[in-house]
Amino acid sequence: MLIYVTLHYIENYHTREICMIPFVIVVPLAVAGGGLIGLVQERFRRKRLSQAMLDASDPDTVEQDPAVLANGDLVQIKHSTIAARVALGLTAVGAALSYPSLILVSAPIIGYSTYNWLRTRYLFEQPWFKSPLSILAILALIGSMATGYWFMAALVLTVDLAARKWIATFTEGSHLMDPEEPDNKAGPFTFMQRVKYLTRIVLQGEPRWEWFPALMARISLGLFFAISGWNKLFTAAHWNGLLGAMIATGLPFPKFLSLFLASVEFYGGALLTIGFMSTFFSIALAFAMFVALVTVEIPYVIPPGLGPLDWLDWFLYLPQVLYIIIFFWLIVKGPGPYSIDAIIARKLGVDKDPDEESGKENLDNDPDPKHGKGFRLSLPALLSWGKDSDKDQDPDKGSTPGGAGWTPQPT
Structure with a gap:
């Protein structure tokens, strides 16, 4: 006012x-x-x-x-x-x-x-x-x-x-x-402890922010395919273009396949954006991109007669390849905490695997460097390779400031 x-x-x-x-x-x-x-x-x-x-x-x-x-x-x-x-x-x-x-x-x-x-x-x-x-x-x-x-x-x-x-x-x-x-x-915290913490972030990343790129990828791809499917379903020019491409490829039932592909893109993209049944629709959209890659992109987009390196360069340049890679990452990573799937998992009590958590805890507490911390491909493990400091460490003491298990906490 x-x-x-x-x-x-x-x-x-x-x-x-x-x-x-x-x-x-x-x-x-x-x-x-x-x-x-x-x-x-x-x-x-x-x-x-x-x-x-x-x-x-x-x-x-x-x-x-x-x-x-x-x-x-x-x-x-x-x-x-x-x-x-x-x-x-x-x-x-x-x-x-x-x-x-x-x-x-x-x-x-x-x-x-x-x-x-x-x-x-x-x-x-x-x-x-x-x-x-x-x-x-x-x-x-x-x-x-x-x-x-x-x-x-x-x-x-x-x-x-x-x-x-x-x-x-x-x-x-x-x-x-x-x-x-x-x-x-x-x-x-001393200056060297902060340097060690920042070095760990540079070399190994920050796990507390690993949800953010997955969220951006899920929303971006979801909106992209939802808009693309909407145009193909409800815009005459896009529908005719899709139908013409299906007829040109020689696939059977071109109208049904066109309607099916457009529906998968629209509904799958919309539900992927909000994070509902994300893994299922990631698999469906990745399969649709694979079919488009095999039936359209490789035969008609990549020029014939190329050498292996040139052909690979053209192949990796195709957007469908990038989409499949991102979908595969989303399938493995999951939709993330800001999704309807995460809410359903919390309601059902399946958001954490007790066996996996106990196995991780046992691995952390294993004093043998061949099976425990000394065998991990991490910066602290490489710096302490061959040392016996892990064997004498008090497990009740907690993580060393600046180490792999340490993160600065606000007051």
């Missing part, structure tokens, strides 16, 4: 030239107003956090409690990131529609995000504002605001706040601890 009233006011008064306030004054005032809102919100948030900790902590030291500060500032970064994304969307839509009033509404949102961004930069970075990335971000922010390219200002805030949020979660608030304290001088 507030945005609508603001847009209505700006459109009417600005276009009729009744509002005599210069544009160069309105924008800084709007940005400053957003920053003031961020300041007031931060003060109230600090007050609520302090009040919440009064029963469990000393009232004189609650404001310096690292856990309280880390938790509160992570929330602040989250809110600032959301605001920066909203401003980014408003400026993008406003620029696309040539709607200056919509862009002007993003000015206080950018001011709000800028205040929180500067404060988190000041708090999370030592020394303050002296790293190359911080200097570049500040220069980009000032330049974009001064030249009127607000889209770049919102983009800088969005990217940098997201990076700050990740770093804050990764370091667990060590930047808030007193660096002169002997126990806190290196923070909760």
Whole structure:
């Protein structure tokens, strides 16, 4: 409602030239107003956090409690990131529609995000504002605001706040601890432990994010085949093209096969998008792509008389080959946690295999390096090959910080 009233006011008064306030004054005032809102919100948030900790902590030291500060500032970064994304969307839509009033509404949102961004930069970075990335971000922010390219200002805030949020979660608030304290001088995790953790991610990947590429592949392929099947079923030009291709291949019952193929693409793609019976429709669509590959693509698309390498180059260039590979990966990987199949599996209690979990646990606890950890193709196993450190390790001690079983946890 507030945005609508603001847009209505700006459109009417600005276009009729009744509002005599210069544009160069309105924008800084709007940005400053957003920053003031961020300041007031931060003060109230600090007050609520302090009040919440009064029963469990000393009232004189609650404001310096690292856990309280880390938790509160992570929330602040989250809110600032959301605001920066909203401003980014408003400026993008406003620029696309040539709607200056919509862009002007993003000015206080950018001011709000800028205040929180500067404060988190000041708090999370030592020394303050002296790293190359911080200097570049500040220069980009000032330049974009001064030249009127607000889209770049919102983009800088969005990217940098997201990076700050990740770093804050990764370091667990060590930047808030007193660096002169002997126990806190290196923070909760040493530099080499963080390097080892990042090295493991580079060489072995991050299993906590393995669901994301599967989700993107499933939704992308599902939408692609659903739209393709819709066009073939309900668009005359696409239907005639499919029917003509079936007749040209000489396959029996061309109308039935055309209807069957289009139906599989449409319904299979739609259900694959939402993750229902994903494995079944992945197999069906992969088989349809295999049939299209054998009956159409190889005989009519690949030129005859090619050598083995040239023929393989043409074959791997065909899109059906890529689709089959992705479908095979989805069949093995599964639809992922964000799917109807995953919900059904949780309801039925078959989302985890007890035998597989117990076998994995036994393998982890096997002290013999020929069968246990020492035989795994992993970075920690290769670095510790031939050592007897695994035999003497206390199983109740947990994973070493930075090791294969260690991940930094937010406060």
